[in-house]
Amino acid sequence: MSAVEPKVEKILEVQQVKKHFNVGRGQVVQAVDNVSFDVYKGETLGLVGESGCGKSTIGRTIIRLYEATDGNINFKGKMTKDLKGKNLKQFNREMQMIFQDPYASLNPRMTVGDIIAEGLDIHELAKGKERRDKVVELLKTVGLNEEHADRFPHEFSGGQRQRIGIARALAVDPDFIIADEPISALDVSIQAQVVNLMKKLQREKGLTYLFIAHDLSMVKYISDRVGVMYLGNMVELADSQELYDNPLHPYTEALLSAVPIPDPETEKRKERIILKGDVPSPIDPPSGCRFRTRCPKAMGICAQEIPTWQEVRPLHWVSCHLYQEESLKKEEGVK
């Protein structure tokens, strides 16, 4: 279809994935609905969106903490939902996760050494002195040192804990890491430490990241490509520079304009798109395009038809009626 087909191989394919949660009384939360995207080997794909948009749910579904309600997830050519036994163990080594809350992501009753070595123990990768050496090596990789191995998590600061969490993920030599808001709970100066570390590790180990966050400036900085999610749908996906320079979806535009920029002059001159109202409930999402209730450019057709996920420019995907000729024609017809 497009001229510039990337030569790199796909490591992960997410196809039409749905994840619905039954919340009782016959109500269903459509946390993720028909989301499709690919992740290429060695890249960082950023996922942004506001709370409740389903970005964390999709991450957890990919790593099989949740079971997808519908759709397929292919990791290295294998359907993840069919993995069993040895293959599942292999999958657990190849895909790892970094969590959001540095205070909840480390077991308070285990020493840092045991936390980091958990993967080694589970997969029986190293024992005795070899295990200890590996732990020390991992501690050094994330900028800590040997004496920290016998300490308990509560003796560390948030940034240090987050690095311990990274070391735990690295212990099993993964290729693909899902980072679920890894810096949201950290202070600004510490965020930069963790992001720099993640970038360094990517260069050295050729890691692939799925970086989930709500901080757009950080996502733009760390990602090669960025996907924007809204209320369980992916609304736009493009190269990060392209997305920030030419946002197509009205939601992306609003999101970008809402980010406060640390520059008073720019702030004064900036025309801000202020969206009206709040995100609707994912239990009963709006018909047609889910963004239409807050969209400044909503048309009649937006309430009737769900926009299709289309590549409107090379490698720039968007799901919006404004960029679909047929929809625009229909809209004209209505008028």
Add this chain to the structure above:
Amino acid sequence: MDRKNVLEVKDLHVSFHTYNGEVQAVRGVSFEVKNGETVAIVGESGCGKSVTSQSIMRLIPQPPGVIKHGEILFEGNDLTKLPEKKMEEMRGKEIAMIFQDPMTSLNPTMTVGKQIMEGLIKHQKLGKAEARQKALEMLRLVGIPSPDSRINQYPHQFSGGMRQRAMIAIALSCAPKLLIADEPTTALDVTIQAQILHLMNDLKEKMDTSIILITHDLGVVAETADRVVVMYAGKVVETGTVEEIFYKPRHPYTWGLMGSMPRLNLSRDTELSPILGTPPNLLTPPKGCPFASRCEHAMQVCKEHMPETTNSSDSHQVACWLEHPMAKPVDIPHDVVGGVSK
């Protein structure tokens, strides 16, 4: 800028007594807030910014907390010495506060309307009908749609952004002279944050309230503040107008803060310049400059003596030994200024 000072904080010291000993959360903080201006207090968690604001409201739990030293002058009255009864009158009427998490600061068993009316009846001695009228007006002012039905609803029926609006309505209902906003948008999404900041700027102009904005987000500061107070480890390291702080920062910690933030125009290949290490433990604060152990330009003197505050302009003060004539001049790192001003 010949405006009257609404609030003056002078050499404030606040400590907490914990199991492990005395935590010196605030160690000699001074700043002032002028009539109708927005002062942002920025710094990382644990730098004492929230403790400072809670001291102004006298909301520090005592014990374990204690205001050890210093004055907080609100229109000339020292709030630290005010009897609790008088202080109660102050809160809500003269000084109001909005918090990070609106859910925990709203009473879940009372309708939003009642909570707005409560202050009006108590402080402005309004009748019930009048108070209700005023409450409706406030809800309309903060942009809550269909206030007639919303006034009878409970906080849990409001979304996060709406709750924060309701909080602002409560805080501003008695037209306080000073509004303290402690991380008012941190718990909110960006699009909702934009709504709330827009609203706060708007209301400030309409009602001529002074605002103390406590935040760690420099973007929010750039958008709303007139002046900035940068805090680190319980001390003020730099104060200045928003332009001075963003375009001519003088303290290495401020440089570090600016350098850690990725800007939308920063390319992927440039490294962020983080501040290495972690802030000092305030159980045993360092003798000299608290930033010395993380500072790229640290000198011997920094470890031993706390730098004094020097004026680099009428409105710009810095506490750093680099300002001393004997120190070798240091250029502001290129990425800080270059990044900020395009």
Add this chain to the structure above:
Amino acid sequence: MSSMNSSTQNLTPEMFQPIERDTLAQEGVSSKKITFWGDVWRRFLKNKGALIGALLLLVIGILAIVGPEIHSYSYRSVNYDLINKEAFGDHWFGTDGAGRDVWTRTWYGAGISLLIAFLATAFDLFIGVPYGCISGYYGGKVDNWMQRIIEVLYGIPNLIVIILLLLWMKPGIIAIALALGITGWITMARVVRGQMLKLKSQEYVLAARTLGASTRRMLTKHMLPNVLGPVIITIMFSIPTAIFFEAFLAFIGLGIRPPEASLGVLINDGYKVLQLFPYQLFFPALVLSLIMFSFNLVGDGLRDALDPKLRQ
């Protein structure tokens, strides 16, 4: 306003030389290694009330073991020459209506009461903890069913269960402990289930799952060590409840049969002669109160020491 005041501090140009940053110091953690339990212990020691409670319990425990042996009197041998002797004579707590030494009987009875309470609590542990674990860990349908069962059991008045059980079995230490245990484990199961549900969504538990940890590993390494605190606290409060309930059973005539003694039996006997020989009620009642009181003090202290919300 203020200007650099260098005269008070002897500043020299050498002091303005840049220094190297100590990278290790930047990653510094406190020099002392603190384990979780070490920290709990430290905080417990700082709580005076809890310390007094623990000390009292220790004294009572020792007395329950050695107390009956101090004198040569047996707790059961009847001596009609020594009926109802006053306290503080040869017999420290006096003697009862059958001429038995009250001191010996009180401490013997305290020992039996404590033993019954411990046995009952063991039931809590061996039924309540696994039940709560399974219910909370597996969740879903399993949890739903197990909770319905608990609700039904909870609906049956426990006194009826206990009376029926004691009618069927002969009242003795085991029977009473069993009766208390059978009705008492529900609280423990609920506490453990609640903790499990909370822990299950903790990120470190999720992290272990993404690493492919087995169910056994999940339970033994991640879940159980973290429910230990609440379990201990529940035990500290269920022991005095069991002691009290045993006394109550004895009081309504369902307790251990004389000449065996428990605090409840002694109080029941003493109560009958309260107007003539009040000391026969006073001493066992005092010991019972002290046991209840100290367990509650220790329980409160442990809760404060274990509660992470109060940690600094």
